Amino acid sequence: MSKLNLTEDPYLISKGLVLCRGIHPPHTFGIFSGENPFKFSFSLVLLEISTIIAISRFIRYLLKPLHQPRIISELLGGVIIGPSVLSRIKGFRNFIFxxxxxxxxxxxxxxxxxxxxxxxxxxxxxxxxxxxxxxxxxxxxxxxxxxxxxxxxxxxxxxxxxxxxxxxxxxxxxxxxxxxxxxxxxxxxxxxxxxxxxxxxxxxxxxxxxxxxxxxxxxxxxxxxxxxxxxxxxxxxxxxxxxxxxxxxxxxxxxxxxxxxxxxxxxxxxxxxxxxxxxxxxxxxxxxxxxxxxxxxxxxxxxxxxxxxxxxxxxxxxxxxxxxxxxxxxxx
Missing domain, CATH: 1.20.1530.20 (Na+/H+ antiporter like fold)
Incomplete structure (x- = not known):
């Protein structure tokens, strides 16, 4: 905690606004070793990127008959993934993001x-x-x-x-x-x-x-x-x-x-x-x-x-x- 006081604002610490968490390890030994891959940062980032691209591309496919620009599908994908839709679901947010x-x-x-x-x-x-x-x-x-x-x-x-x-x-x-x-x-x-x-x-x-x-x-x-x-x-x-x-x-x-x-x-x-x-x-x-x-x-x-x-x-x-x-x- 003494090291934390050197890097964080003492006012934030006094108000209880500093939260200490263990960082995600980078790599997993796999599911066969009994580990959850989604508790590791690299596996989680790959899942997040795949989810973002898949949803935006799916919306792009749906909007293709309407001849909408690509940025429209990207914006709608961000809205759907963001706190307005999917990220309102606590389980989705805590698991994916x-x-x-x-x-x-x-x-x-x-x-x-x-x-x-x-x-x-x-x-x-x-x-x-x-x-x-x-x-x-x-x-x-x-x-x-x-x-x-x-x-x-x-x-x-x-x-x-x-x-x-x-x-x-x-x-x-x-x-x-x-x-x-x-x-x-x-x-x-x-x-x-x-x-x-x-x-x-x-x-x-x-x-x-x-x-x-x-x-x-x-x-x-x-x-x-x-x-x-x-x-x-x-x-x-x-x-x-x-x-x-x-x-x-x-x-x-x-x-x-x-x-x-x-x-x-x-x-x-x-x-x-x-x-x-x-x-x-x-x-x-x-x-x-x-x-x-x-x-x-x-x-x-x-x-x-x-x-x-x-x-x-x-x-x-x-x-x-x-x-x-x-x-x-x-x-x-």
Missing amino acids: PDTADYVLKNIGLIGFMYFLFISGVKTDLIQIKKVGKKQWYIAIFGVSIPMLCSLFIGLALQKSMEKELAKASSMLGVTSEFAITAFPVIYPIIKELNLLSSEIGRMSLSTALISDIIGIQFVVVFEAAKQGEHKSMAALWFLIYSFFIGASIFGGVRQIMRWIIKATPEGKSVEQIYVVLILLGVLLTGFLCDLGGIAVANGPLWLGLAIPDGPQNKIPNTKDKEIAGSHLVLI
Whole structure:
């Protein structure tokens, strides 16, 4: 308990809010040795991933005649597996998704989310921003500002009834900015599945979503800086400097390296495997560097994907395979 006091908040311990549990062992010797495999973290994670993918795919099969985008089946799968339906059943929740193994599943899902955003960034062409007309800018600005202002007014009206942490101005700014963003990684696959990429409405939707994301990211950075400043005023300044350094390194240094790789690759041939491996490792590295400075871990992989320029090799080979793997992991 003395070691626990060094790592946990004494206030939480005094209120009895710290619960000590034995962690799940990683591997089992099997049912023939008399052990329950589902008391071990690895077996449990495999069961959880299989359950998530199976339910989402089954819903996808049911909705196929209705020609609904894949994200609809994934959202409905999350609702069914979540506390609204199946997880309301105590036996299901304790057997499939116990609290003691929750952190493993969330970490795997976070890694999948990082690669999902990276692939989304690779597909995004920043040159489109220069071609965007005034109409798209107006739609994007109104599409961000109106829901943000509405959410902010509602938050201010209910501020007294909120929890102390959520009632802070920085927290409210973060929540409202998340509500206001029309996420490009969500819009793109929907437009693609509906075969609207080459249509005027498809291009307008993608351009508007891209501008909305750029505006929303600025608000998220401001929110994170405000959270840093709650503890130390200088922490917010160092956070902004670190964010600028990471962004400049990716869009300045890494982008030039990517251009050199594309230029060094003969026309008609794929990028060498070593470069692909290094790029995929870079996704984890940029996520780590962002997390190290308190930046949202998803920003690094997204920026890295945006920094990859278009080229004759279609950027990264086997992008579709990586997209499938990332989409399955992000379901978690």
